[in-house]
Amino acid sequence: MKKTLVILLTILLSIVMYGCTSSGESEGAGNSSGASNDTGNNNEEKPTLTFGKTPWTSTVPPTEIAKKVLEEMGYKVEEKQGELGVVFTGLSADDVNIFMDYWEPQHKQYLEEYSDSVEIVSTSYEDADWGIAVPKYMEDVNDVGDLKGKEDTVNNEVLAIVESDPAVQDIPKAIDEYDLDMEMTNSSEAAMLAAAKEKIDEKEPVALFGWRPHTMFNLLDIKLLTNNKAPELFPSATVSVVANKELKEKAPEAYEFLSNWRLPIDDMEDMLVKIDEGKNPEDVAQTWIDNNQDTIDEMKGHQ
Structure with missing residues (x-):
């Protein structure tokens, strides 16, 4: 009788211990699943970024280069074409996020008008005559x-x-x-x-x-032509990148890249000549990227 009782107690204890172990494993699995979801949140899909593009030839090379780099960084990119006033209206409404070809002082009136929502992010080059x-x-x-x-x-x-x-x-x-x-x-x-x-x-x-x-x-x-009598006219321009002020929060990595942006004026003119000769603008931009990868890495913050 005692022997039988001991056997029954042993079986019962085994069942209880198994139940506790199964419960612990189940909770562990639940915790593992939760960690997986956090990782997924950290890898959220990056937003689509829209570039404004005017009909000017000077807008093409910087826009093509920036688009390609941002695509490599995981962003989707689009373009909206229009005259400068249309581009700035889009920037102010955040329908356009970035414009790569803002000239000052020529375009200063637009930046002043939309200063609440549009800002200069970086300078591409100076002394544009x-x-x-x-x-x-x-x-x-x-x-x-x-x-x-x-x-x-x-x-x-x-x-x-x-x-x-x-x-x-x-x-x-x-x-x-x-x-x-x-x-x-x-x-x-x-x-x-x-x-x-x-x-x-x-x-x-x-x-x-x-x-x-x-x-x-x-x-x-x-x-x-020089302008000796009225030097205040046609002052040399500074060409910059402007963006909607929400860009820094919306796409911080893209903002960092653009805040470090620079593109020598001689390189710009060289690319424009190649495009004018019939070369594909995307191919010209890619060649510049390939030849200036160290500069691209610096602009990306060594990412």
């Missing part, structure tokens, strides 16, 4: 003032890009300052360059709006 340009074969015209008395040789006009672009606002001011018998003729960038090229191919005098970096200096063999 701009103003009235003429072909180099116009050897006796080197300053805007030299056009005085020769207005009819350039058809009494300065060819320029669209009138809504703030960059051209100094042209009428220069015409008035030098009392030139000229007017500003506005069109798209492509139309302006085509009209100037037609004149230059015939070795005819022409005056147009010019800025660096741009392929026009390679394509047309032109020179920018």
Whole structure:
């Protein structure tokens, strides 16, 4: 009888111990699952970032480079094209997150208007010269003032890009300052360059709006005129990256990369020439990335 009782007690104790062990394992499995969920939260999908893109050629290389790097960092990227005013409206509403080609002082009025929601993140390059340009074969015209008395040789006009672009606002001011018998003729960038090229191919005098970096200096063999009488006009520009102020919180890694952004003006002009020669902009951007990986790593914060 005692032997039977001992056997029953042993069996009962085994059952209780097994139950405790099973419960502990089950709780452990639950904890493991919870840890897995935390890891998943740390690897949340990164947001889609939208770049503003104006019709200017100078917007293309930096946008293509930044897009490719951010894609490698795990971001999805999109583009919204439009004139500068449209881009800044998008930036202010956070429909556009990033714009790679903000020129100051030319575009300062837009940044001031939307300063509550848009900020400068970094500087790409400085000393971007701009103003009235003429072909180099116009050897006796080197300053805007030299056009005085020769207005009819350039058809009494300065060819320029669209009138809504703030960059051209100094042209009428220069015409008035030098009392030139000229007017500003506005069109798209492509139309302006085509009209100037037609004149230059015939070795005819022409005056147009010019800025660096741009392929026009390679394509047309032109020179920018000095502005000795009114040096406050056409001051050298600083070109920067601007973004919606929510970007830092929305995409901190992307913000860090862009805050360290830099792109030498000589590299810009070299890429623009290659694109103008017919090379694919994405391929040109990728070549720059491949040749400047150390710089990219520095801009990414050695990630």
